Amino acid sequence: MTKKASLSDVAAAAGASVATVSRVLNNPSIVRAELRERVLRAARELGYVPHGAARALASNRTRTIGVVVPTLGISVFAKGVEAMQDRLNGEGYRLVVANSRYDPDKEYEAIRSLITHGVDGLILVGNERSPESRRLLRTHACPVVVTFVHEASEDYPAVGFDNFASAYDMTRYLLSEGHRVFSVMTSPTMGNDRIRARRDGALQGLKDAGTHAQLGCIVEVPYTMEAGRGGLRQVLQQSSATTCLICTTDVIAVGALAEAKEMGLVIPDALSIAGYDGLDFAAYLSPGLTTITVPAAGIGTSAAESMIDILAGRTPRANTVLEAALAIRDSTGAPPAHPG
Numbered sequence: 001m002t003k004k005a006s007l008s009d010v011a012a013a014a015g016a017s018v019a020t021v022s023r024v025l026n027n028p029s030i031v032r033a034e035l036r037e038r039v040l041r042a043a044r045e046l047g048y049v050p051h052g053a054a055r056a057l058a059s060n061r062t063r064t065i066g067v068v069v070p071t072l073g074i075s076v077f078a079k080g081v082e083a084m085q086d087r088l089n090g091e092g093y094r095l096v097v098a099n100s101r102y103d104p105d106k107e108y109e110a111i112r113s114l115i116t117h118g119v120d121g122l123i124l125v126g127n128e129r130s131p132e133s134r135r136l137l138r139t140h141a142c143p144v145v146v147t148f149v150h151e152a153s154e155d156y157p158a159v160g161f162d163n164f165a166s167a168y169d170m171t172r173y174l175l176s177e178g179h180r181v182f183s184v185m186t187s188p189t190m191g192n193d194r195i196r197a198r199r200d201g202a203l204q205g206l207k208d209a210g211t212h213a214q215l216g217c218i219v220e221v222p223y224t225m226e227a228g229r230g231g232l233r234q235v236l237q238q239s240s241a242t243t244c245l246i247c248t249t250d251v252i253a254v255g256a257l258a259e260a261k262e263m264g265l266v267i268p269d270a271l272s273i274a275g276y277d278g279l280d281f282a283a284y285l286s287p288g289l290t291t292i293t294v295p296a297a298g299i300g301t302s303a304a305e306s307m308i309d310i311l312a313g314r315t316p317r318a319n320t321v322l323e324a325a326l327a328i329r330d331s332t333g334a335p336p337a338h339p340g
Helices: 007-014 018-026 033-046 052-059 075-089 104-116 131-140 163-176 193-208 225-238 250-262 280-284 296-311
Strands: 064-069 094-099 121-125 144-147 158-160 181-186 214-220 244-247 272-274 291-293 319-321 325-327
Touching (some): 007 033, 018 033, 075 296, 104 121, 104 131, 144 296, 193 214, 214 225, 225 250
Parallel strands (some): 121 144, 158 319, 181 214, 181 244
């Protein structure tokens, strides 16, 4: 069997001290770039892998961060995780990813498993979680950063954007286009504070418009494109006067666009449809989808920086608020003219 490379072997190959090699592996940001690259190159060439258990015992740290996201099936969360990983890797941390599928029980199991495996901290999505998860986090005093919300409901740093305000602003824009009868199609709101905030922001925008706006109906559907198709039919059955449909996610908005095409409705001449998330494909649809673009990569980077600060004994910002920008495309426009 080939003898495993040791820390001393890497130091000798890199022409550096064992202490320097250790610093590169454990806290690379404090080592100058040229020396850091030399050490890492030597480690790669020798196939050196640090002994994780030994490092954890010596430092009482595993240098791993856990993140639990609802899904990796859409680009919003995938981009956020990629940015987190890039930033954490630069500080010698590794990211372990778990998926809750929007299920609070699965989120609890993911949190429990990550804590059991000794992660140094957890990055979670949103404020809403089960009492069991909250109790678990308190019991183990695990450092936590919450993401995709602009403020935390507990004493954790929050990194995100204002779901309510951005949906409100989009609604006001659509009002300025001349729409008066709106309907809202939302993905499930139970256990999802971000979706509720988007729905409520749209409704508040309509309420503040007074007599200039009317709510046709609110329809809640599962988080799938197919459900968005059925949801559009429900909307038009309940409120045939609707000229603008606001959706709380791009996924269901895309379903609505597909169903509108199937029904022979010309978008936006017959009906305007807006989404929320800024998924990559939204700009390439025909027509392109008007949506709110979520700053996913910025959230991932800033969340990683907050966690790095916590683990370094520094106080992170309580709330890091990024901008969710309105992207206006051809799925929305002025409402159809009615003969007077």
